[in-house]
Amino acid sequence: MARTPDGPPPPPTVQKLRLRYTKRGPLRFASHRDLARALERALRRAQVPMAFSAGFSPHPKISYMGAAPTGAASEAEYFEIGLSARRDPEQVRAALDASLPPGIDVLECVEAVEGSGSLADRLDATRWRIDLPGVDADELSAAVQAFLAQEVVLVAKRTKNGTKDVDAREAVVSAAVAVEAGCAILLVVVRQLTPTVRPDDVMAALAAVADLHPPLPARAVREAQGRLDDSGDVADPLGPDRVASSRCQGEPAQV
């Protein structure tokens, strides 16, 4: 017979919030597990009324999705929380932001609207900005052209089951080169396939096709994450909730 804890079941989820946060500065070295711990503790400090799972080891209802790799900075990380009491999203955002260390900044918080679909499904591409100090912009452009001209570029990727060859070319939607303050920058939109093609895989692909080897470590920032739109850019994944909630709470929807 399965044992069940004494006492009443935990209160149900009455509100779902979706949040966007950053991973900036030295905190780019945090892993997704480090961030999960930090967010859960910050939610407790900020006294956000979390809903919990039932059972002997109740867990707060939090879903993390599409975490940027350790070492990559991000302006667009997302997670979703379930609350046991309703709260104003903006107040939750401010309280959570205040209780997190500098570098993990909570930028947005919106209420997930019933029927607007899952957030994870809206995160299928990333726009990366990869700063390449010490790399010549022309050499980078040539490498990018060579890469884009290929049908398939296999790179070796370490996975749980050893090394695996992954096609880095298939995942790349677009790639462009810019220069800022004398530093060559690669702007690349990448589809989030399985296994995920990450900035270091893109760099490995450039090394493979054009022998590009940056003298200093590349610095990647996830600038945006969301659904690939028709123009090949990345759409705001919180957009559908914002639209739906302004309809519910604001003026009557025009039909």
Add this chain to the structure above:
Amino acid sequence: MTVESLYPRLEPLLAQVQKPIQYVGGELNAQVKPWDDVAVHWALMYPDAYEVGLPNQGLMILYEVLNERPDALAERTYAVWPDLAGLMREHGVGQFTVDAHRPVREFDLLGVSFATELGYTNLLEALDLAGVPLHAVDRDESHPVVVAGGHAAFNPEPVSDFVDCAVLGDGEQVVGDMTDVVAAWKEQGRPGGRVELLARLARVDGVYVPRFYGVSYAADGTIAEVRRTRDDVPAKVAKRTVMDLDEWPYPKQPLVPLAESVHERMSVEIFRGCTRGCRFCQAGMITRPVRERTITGIGSMVDAGLKATGYEEVGLLSLSSADHSEIGQLAKELADRYEGTNTGLSLPSTRVDAFNVTLANELSRNGRRSGLTFAPEGGSERIRRVINKTVSKEDLVRTVTTAYANGWRQVKLYFMCGLPTETDEDVLEIAELAVEVIRAGREASGSKDIRCTVSIGGFVPKPHTPFQWAAQASAETIDHRLKILREAINADRRIGRSIGLRYHDGKPGVIEGLLSRGDRRVGRVIERVWRDGGHFDGWSEHFSYQRWVTAAAEELAAFGVDLDWYTTRERTEHEVLPWDHLDSGLDKEWLWDDWQDAISEDEVGDCRWTGCYDCGVCPTMGTDIQIGPTGRSLLPLTPVGR
């Protein structure tokens, strides 16, 4: 003079190492003060990996106490893993603090907390990475004063070549006194240079400066004499004792790392010291007398700490937490306060006592009942009398059975192996005990889904304990006894499959023994091991027994002593021990008598309940036992997360 951050040069290296988050700082409640605003700069080091060092209470307390002073700042530094250490050497980046990434080389003092002697090689690695000369005599005024603290500092002789001072006892007050001395010396224009500064520090109570004490040796290799070389330093250095814990409610703002650490919880020290009198236990001997924090003091620290950290679990720490005079009421009132908040409360391993099951039930009444840990330490009743940890076999089985009957499915039992007078039979009784526990537990709980884990390690005799004279068991003896124990447990598979055995082989314990009871001659062994690539000796994947054995044989030969001489040799009553000039308050004659009582299997009571037995601490140190009950209770509060 302002000090530049090393971070811009460190950052490109971090992309190339494992778990870079441990080097970036920025923990919740970390502090960074402007360098030029203060007179005295402390770097505080825990000489092990960040994940082990960050939760250390001692370091956290001193960090906060020092940073509260307007004239001082404190930053933290930890042992750097070999992958980053290699890159730092290649790129000329020195040992840094994680708070502001300032070079350790630039601080006035480097305080190193040694919970275990196996951190010594990590000190040498950090000094070398920092660009600080390894040997104290080679340092000048521009180098930090290297200060050893922690329990291992009660015999700092093996590292006396490398440290400038050692601090004995509680650190809260002495770091302030040392800060005053350094501030005044700097203010006066550093008169007399480094030697004068060290002489002034040597006059601070609790501070030992090894260079002002000379050691001579007799023909048989033992110490002939330890004599001070200046009149203005104490002949014997006595430990410091903080007498009112409620006046020192630290850490108030516990550090919360982003990285995973070995203790994912907040800790509140509910009392300091222990007078149970377990003869193997150095902590229990050197931290006397017992000083309790009051129930109300504990209640407010738990509340403030949870608010400051967001942790889900609070550990009520001490050497034997169930012995707090108000523990029953404390457990009940804390459990009441945090009911329905998903906040867990826990006690570290406890004595074998049915009352502790009741306590654990209370503390876990909102949450899960997964595991309970007891520490009988010795396998047979006879050996438990030797170590003065008396519990009968019947009581032990009854207590563990009660735990299973109360819904605890997993019980862990801690034992030691290689205790003085121990025979194979004493160790084999552990197997009998475990089998009986499982049999009775299955019956009491009506379930086969219960487990007992036997966790066992080799005993290492420690300074300032009744066993300081004892012969340590050899690695071969330990390994043999662990082998027969494993065979005995596995003899009956129907029961044995419910019993887990966790053990450490005997080799690291031998080296810990060398370092624990070593004298100044052992310093050469430590340096040689480090030069041959040794560090992180507390980690089995980095520890090399052979490296230590070779270094000990080669470096000690000139002195006519060897590894066995330091470890498996029993000392005689009047041998001068390397730490005799360091005063833990315990009377050496009392320790000897207690050692003799151990051999004749005589037990001693606890002075909290059975009257003083003259261990010597209170009269020598001018202290007294401080226990409740206070009769107070916790005020109602609205806790976080309800």
